[in-house]
Amino acid sequence: MEQEINTNVVTEQTVSQQATVEATQEQQKPAEPEYENCSYSKLGVYEDCPFKFKLRYIDKHYVNSDSIATKFGTAAHHAEESIANCIKAGQQVNYPAIKAQYLIDMTKLQGKYYTTWYDLDKTNRTYEQKKWLYLDQMIHKLEYLLSIRPSLRVIGAEVPIRYVHNNKYLFKGSIDRVLYDDVLKKYIIMDIKSWPTINGKGDELITSLQFAVYTRAFAAANKISESDIICYYDLPFDVNTEINPEFGLPGIYQSGTKGFMKRAFAKIDKILTAIENKEFTPKTGKLCHWCEFCPTNPNQTEEGKRLCPYYCLWTNQNPTFEVANKFTTLDEYEEINAQYYGIQGGER
Numbered sequence: 001m002e003q004e005i006n007t008n009v010v011t012e013q014t015v016s017q018q019a020t021v022e023a024t025q026e027q028q029k030p031a032e033p034e035y036e037n038c039s040y041s042k043l044g045v046y047e048d049c050p051f052k053f054k055l056r057y058i059d060k061h062y063v064n065s066d067s068i069a070t071k072f073g074t075a076a077h078h079a080e081e082s083i084a085n086c087i088k089a090g091q092q093v094n095y096p097a098i099k100a101q102y103l104i105d106m107t108k109l110q111g112k113y114y115t116t117w118y119d120l121d122k123t124n125r126t127y128e129q130k131k132w133l134y135l136d137q138m139i140h141k142l143e144y145l146l147s148i149r150p151s152l153r154v155i156g157a158e159v160p161i162r163y164v165h166n167n168k169y170l171f172k173g174s175i176d177r178v179l180y181d182d183v184l185k186k187y188i189i190m191d192i193k194s195w196p197t198i199n200g201k202g203d204e205l206i207t208s209l210q211f212a213v214y215t216r217a218f219a220a221a222n223k224i225s226e227s228d229i230i231c232y233y234d235l236p237f238d239v240n241t242e243i244n245p246e247f248g249l250p251g252i253y254q255s256g257t258k259g260f261m262k263r264a265f266a267k268i269d270k271i272l273t274a275i276e277n278k279e280f281t282p283k284t285g286k287l288c289h290w291c292e293f294c295p296t297n298p299n300q301t302e303e304g305k306r307l308c309p310y311y312c313l314w315t316n317q318n319p320t321f322e323v324a325n326k327f328t329t330l331d332e333y334e335e336i337n338a339q340y341y342g343i344q345g346g347e348r
């Protein structure tokens with residue numbers, strides 16, 4: 001039986017010996033001083049490259065990493081939030097207004113990123129094509145889903161979560177969409193991704209750190225069992241895959257195989273321990289090419305320059321795994337970096 005769900009309350013309780021969880025609307029406030037801010041995306045950066053994590057979060061070399069991909073996704077998130085809130089309130093969805101706002105967002109984006117607006121993604125589609133796919137079809141996806149599976153109800157959109165791990169690390173965020181299934185008697189947590197395809201995202205389907213944190217926080221805040229929650233990714237721009245038989249739609253994927261909560265929190269603990277132990281060995285490879293600290297990245301900005309001398313030399317034209325400089329120890333970083341970039345005195 002569904003209980004009244006707390007999408008906005010302040011509550012705190014222990015769900016295991018290691019974790020304290022609460023949900024609150026106060027996510028915009030700075031972290032309480034006794035906790036360290038943490039997030040699954042920060043942990044993901046550590047997994048990608050511990051040295052990048054160090055440059056970004058320990059040494060505080062923040063580089064504006066706004067991109068067309070993230071802003072394109074944000075516009076769809078705003079539209080989806082408005083739609084879900086209308087449905088939850090029992091109101092007719094004002095599609096003309098939501099579409100008009102989406103078009104304004106797209107026009108601004110196209111103006112700012114005009115050089116990449118017509119680039120092809122890995123499914124051979126441009127942003128222009130995906131914009132019309134969303135406006136003409138996928139903007140109606142949630143309503144369609146609810147019409148073909150009437151046991152589903154919208155519980156909330158952008159539901160805030162707050163979770164304190166090991167009484168030390170504070171995770172904050174919001175769940176894109178929460179539904180309840182009256183037949184299954186389960187909550188359905190959905191995360192909307194603007195990925196064009198699920199291909200290459202196997203880890204997220206098996207052991208998603210993001211869904212593990214969402215599940216623990218939501219269950220504890222609402223005094224329900226973690227096993228009463230099922231997690232799904234909703235990819236509105238993924239229409240080339242098979243129809244999900246449960247939902248009658250493409251682009252919906254269940255995340256978290258058996259035992260994923262245990263695996264995810266073991267992984268979170270392992271990463272946090274490595275950070276505490278100051279293990280920041282660079283993880284070089286093809287991904288360096290897209291790193292803000294890599295000179296081969298064509299979009300590298302001034303703030304990211306001359307900070308990493310260990311990058312991989314891989315580019316489309318030069319598919320090698322050689323590195324610019326071999327990493328030895330962190331103690332030798334300053335000297336290697338200064339020599340490699342010809343840095344003198346305090347300059348950078």
Ligand code: SF4
Pocket residue numbers: 048049051052055282283284285287288291292293294308309310311312
């Ligand atoms: S360029 Fe490569 S090695 Fe250097 S910080 Fe970025 S990902 Fe790590």
